[in-house]
Amino acid sequence: MIQIIRSRAEPEQMLQMLEALGIYIKLAVDVERRILAGGGELHTDCELILLDDGSExxxxxxxxxxPLRQAVGYESLINIRPSANNRSMEIQEPVLREDISQIVQSLLGNVEWQ
Structure with a gap:
C-alpha cells in the first residue's frame, strides 16, 4: 500500500509500505516539499501519488x-532526466543525493516496524 509520508512514519505505515516488496520500499521523494510516497511496486506508482497530491x-x-541496513538507494527509471543533467537511472548529483538521504532518513530512519 502506497503511503504519503509527511512526518516521521509510524510502524504501521512502514509495515504497509513493505507489503509490496518485503525487504525494501520503492520511494518517490519530493525534494521541494520534503515529503515522500512509498510502498508501490514501481517508483512511478509512488510518483503518481505525489503528483496527485500537488507535487511538481x-x-x-x-x-x-x-530498513534493515538503514540505507538509501538512488536508482530508478524516473531519474533519467537529460533536462536535469541526469542521464542515468542513478542520481548523479552529490548534493541532490545528500538532500534525498536527509529527507528519507528523517521520515523513515530508525522506525521500529518488526
Missing part, C-alpha cells in the same frame, strides 16, 4: 529504502 514532477526523484 521536476521535484520528484526515485529512491529505495532498505
Amino acid at each position: 514532477q521536476a521535484n520528484i526523484w526515485g529512491a529505495d529504502w532498505y
Whole structure:
C-alpha cells in the first residue's frame, strides 16, 4: 500500500509500505516539499501519488529504502532526466543525493516496524 509520508512514519505505515516488496520500499521523494510516497511496486506508482497530491514532477526523484541496513538507494527509471543533467537511472548529483538521504532518513530512519 502506497503511503504519503509527511512526518516521521509510524510502524504501521512502514509495515504497509513493505507489503509490496518485503525487504525494501520503492520511494518517490519530493525534494521541494520534503515529503515522500512509498510502498508501490514501481517508483512511478509512488510518483503518481505525489503528483496527485500537488507535487511538481521536476521535484520528484526515485529512491529505495532498505530498513534493515538503514540505507538509501538512488536508482530508478524516473531519474533519467537529460533536462536535469541526469542521464542515468542513478542520481548523479552529490548534493541532490545528500538532500534525498536527509529527507528519507528523517521520515523513515530508525522506525521500529518488526
